[in-house]
Amino acid sequence: MPGSILIVDDVATNRIVLKAKLTGARYNTLQAASAAEALALAAAQRPGLILLDVTLPDMTGEGLIARLRVNPRTRRIPIIAMTGRDTPELRVTLLQAGANEVLAKPFDELVLLARLRSLIRAHVGDEDSALREQTCRELGFAEAASDFVPLARIALIAPNPAEGLRWKSALAPLLTTNRILLTSYDQPCGDDPTRRAPDLFVIGADLAHRGDGLRLMSELRSHPETRHAAILIASQPDARETQASALDLGADDLLPAEMSTPLAAKEAALRIGAQLRRKRLSDQLRLSVDEGLRLALVDPLTGLHNRRYVNAHLSRMSERARRTGHGYAVMLLDLDRFKSVNDTYGHGAGDEVLASIARHLRQSLRDVDLIGRIGGEEFLVALPDSSLVEGCRISERLRREIAQSKITLPDGRAMQVTISIGLAFGGTRHDDPQHLIDEADAALLCAKGSGRNQVSLAQHTNAA
Structure with a gap:
């Protein structure tokens, strides 16, 4: 079940309509009629996203957003600002205050739901990275973040060279600490292979052919050197289906195709700057966690987390589960008759079997799932924010595939x-x-005692 969404609007009818739309899309909702109520609910419940009307009786929309951004408990929560008067000046003001998106009433439901999915997905990934970094820090393996901020490389891939030059002319005065490149569909990273890949891409939705930009984005996401880059898709204001598809395919944000006016360029620069900051933080967390895990918390044979990390991260996962009320599943997996593999084929073969099982688990599970080798031939998998039904389905699938x-x-x-x-x-x-x-562990013993090669559910498993 997706995370809850806090609806902030002083008009009860508006809250009811939004709740109906979101409930139909399988979201849980919370409601607040004022800024004070929203601040209290957001800090206490920490929803997955906030839908916030900017016209409230006790505070301006930008004031409320700013308050949410300075509170450590709410500063990472995605915020969509809702307004009945969609002007360029207001959009810039709200984005400067910290909104992730500004949507005009009445909403286009297709784009609204796509934007919700995109922001919640990004938020879950960011929270998981921060959780892993906290685990490493508490264990003493995380390095302090460097104050050095490298020059960011921004690649502009426009429908034609003239449009690319217009984009660059509009953005360059507002992004002076970054290097802006004009690249192409055929060479999205530029013509110098010795240079590092761009940190951010701005891609026209339609290049030589309709949909070329979305296809290029999918290709960039599949390559190791560009899969962590921020990608923003530029489209026409009325291209609703294209915008929704772009967000669902992995675009980090959307930009207007026309950026020549000062306010449009400023909005685009604000969105680009926000994505560069997010990428910079994500890169720092990933590098810190990766190095810490490599040095001390990874099993050298399989590349999986070892028991030390598993125990520490499970504690963090339990704290989050108690706070959110969303449980998680734990699997203990044990190779059947593994001793006979070593005795028959040798220890080198046994090592290859363990490494092969580890590769299969990594390929078959989500990035947010915890996978560890906790004993000789014993593995642990934890599935956060999952249900008992999902745990059973995934366990049986893993057993069958292996x-x-x-x-x-x-x-x-x-x-x-x-x-x-x-x-x-x-x-x-x-x-x-x-x-x-x-x-x-008790369920694993039951599975072993009942003939092996099967999944056994713990007798006292609870969903609370």
Whole structure:
């Protein structure tokens, strides 16, 4: 279930209409009729997103946004500002205050829902990165962030060279600490392969052919050197389906195709600057976490987290589950008759089997899922913000896929192995996560005792 959305509007009818739209899209909602109520609810409940009308009886919209941005408990929550008077001046003011998006009433439902999905998805990723960095910091392995801010590289890929020059002329005076490049569909990173890839791309939705920009974005997301770059799609104001598709395909933000007026250029520069700051923070967190994990918290054979990291991160996951009320599933996976693999094929073959299982788990699970090797042939998987039904489905899928896979050994021979899985669900009890691990361990013993190659559910698994 997606995270809750806080609706802030002093008109009850508006709140009811929005709640109906969001409930139909399977979102949980909270409601506030004033800025004071919104500040209290946002700090207490920490929703996944805030939909905020800028006309409130007790505070201006930009004032409320600014207050939300200075509170440590609410500063990362995405904010969509809603207004009945959509002027360029107001859009710039709200973006400067910290809004992620400004939408005019009445809403285009297609774009609204796509924007919600995009912002919530980004927020979940940012929160997970921050959670992992906090875990490393508490364990003493995170490095302090550097004060040095490198020159950002921004690639503009416009429908034609003349349009690209107009974009660059409009943006360059507002983005003086960045290097702006004019690149192309065929060479999106420029013509010098020795240069690092751009940090941010601005891509026209329609280039030589309709939809070329979206196809190029998908290609950039698939390449290691550009998959972490920020991507903004420039489109015409009435291209609603294109805008919604761009957001669902992974665009970080949208820009107007026409940026020649001073206010349009300023809005575009504000959006670009926000995405560069987000990317810079994300890069710092990722590098800090990656280096810390590589040095001390990763199993060298499989590349998975080791028991030390797993225990620390599960504690953070349980704290979040108790705060949000969203539980998580814990799986303990054990290779069946692994000793016979070592005895028959040798320890080199056993190592390859373990590494192969680890690769399969990484490829089959989400980035936010926790995967660790906690014993000789025992693995742990934790699925945050999941349900018992999802945990059962994923456990059975992993068991089936591994049983059907062939593993090539160092000597060229192929073999197959099976796993037994113990599954527990919960995460909101005060004795979690150890309580969940114990339940999953008992379920694993049951799976082993019942013939192996199966999933067993903990008897006392709770959903509370």
